[in-house]
Amino acid sequence: MTTTATHLRTIALHWTDLHEAAGQPTQIGAFGLGLRGYLARLDQADAEQLEYERHQAAHLRSLERDPIQLGDRPVPVRLHILDTMRVVEAALVQCADDIAAAAQRAPIPMPAARKADYRTLREARIAHEDRQRRVQLALADQHDPKRWRYTGRRTAPHAALWLLARVERTPGPCRRITEGEEARIGKVAAGAADRVERALDIASQKRTLEQRCACGGSIDVHGGEGRLPVAHCTGCGAIWTTAGEAAA
Template identity: 65%
Template sequence: MNPTATHLRTIALHWTDLRTALTTTGTTTWPPAGRMSDYLTALDHADEQLAEAARWQAAYNRQYLDRDPNQLGVTRPPLSLTIVDTMRAVEAALTQCADDIARTAQRPPMAMPTARRAAYASQREADIAHGDRQRQAVLARADLADPRRWRHTGRRSAPHAALWLLARIEFKPGPCRRLTHDEARRIGIVAEGAAERVERALDIAAQRVALAQACACGGRIDMHGGEGRAPVAHCTGCGRVWSESGMAAA
């Protein structure tokens, strides 16, 4: 399957999930911060730090749930700023890409017929000319209103842009010529970056990163997670494994 098409479908299909996630606070960052990072910065006493952090988090959660929302003090934001930033960046990138592709690949609307004052040899010829202008006007209005036409005003959402670009990649019918190699490549780059942002914000993609912190044995520590899974770190040297639930034996 065309990877660009897959990325564009990912954006269109998961846009509703992003809207839902706006009012939640469970979105994760990668690499995970907080307990996991603290744990890895002090491997010698990681178990004690992890347990203490878990107790603190549980106490905070209870305190938050017991709070009166009208009380003064620190409260959780009403919207997830990570999701807001993701949606704004993705929408801006996709609509700008669609603007640029439409500017070069989309055919201008058909021109409306102009009124003609010409002398006709007979009424029949005049009627035929009038009928031709009417048909041209109908075709021009239909072409202008074609829902397959990308517009620089009005409906300019990220999912609409993703689906319009998808139609161009898949050579669907519409008021556009076939894309050039450079145009298809441009869409591919934008779609890949946008889909990666969406997947990372929703934590639906597998993630892997090498941490700057080295293991006590000197080996590199790799962290794996994403796709809704809790992060797990392991040393590529001695084989030790760490997770939020504790350290496993090598």
């Protein structure tokens, strides 16, 4: 059974992969469309690739005519990856905000100023050293890296790791989260990890098509993890691939 901790680690570990994938040319990921839809998507992608290559060739010719244009050429942006990152980050940061508001204790306050009415130099020195210790303690608590902050580094991987620490009961400036809070984290983490895995095509998936086989059996399409989809009839056992008959 996949745990909340596994989901949170998946997000943190693959966030860099999402950044890299966002700038790569579009990959063909048509799982869930059925093989007929998949083949149609391939044809469309081929046409789009030819159009892109035509524009790229024209762009290169323009650079040859204008030698002052130097530097890296723009990389096609994959908008669905960026959308995934935006949604996942917003969900995780909001979840961390809510959990921190309920479970994280307030920072230790700075010591208040005291009137200098010491009777001896020794009393003054002791009071000064005590105040310095309390100042250092307050500063250390305010800047504790285990403390969730509402400004600054509010990224998806940072939120995932902070929530992971709460789920694993790691010591920090927080009380133990309740069962309800843990369930909330689990729900958000599962949804976010699913989006990340589908965006990167690193999760095995199975869908059942609405159309049934000629024998009356259900048709399951298996794919994901970078593999091309394969359809299988649960009734007669027939198998379809993109190289054979379309299953939908």
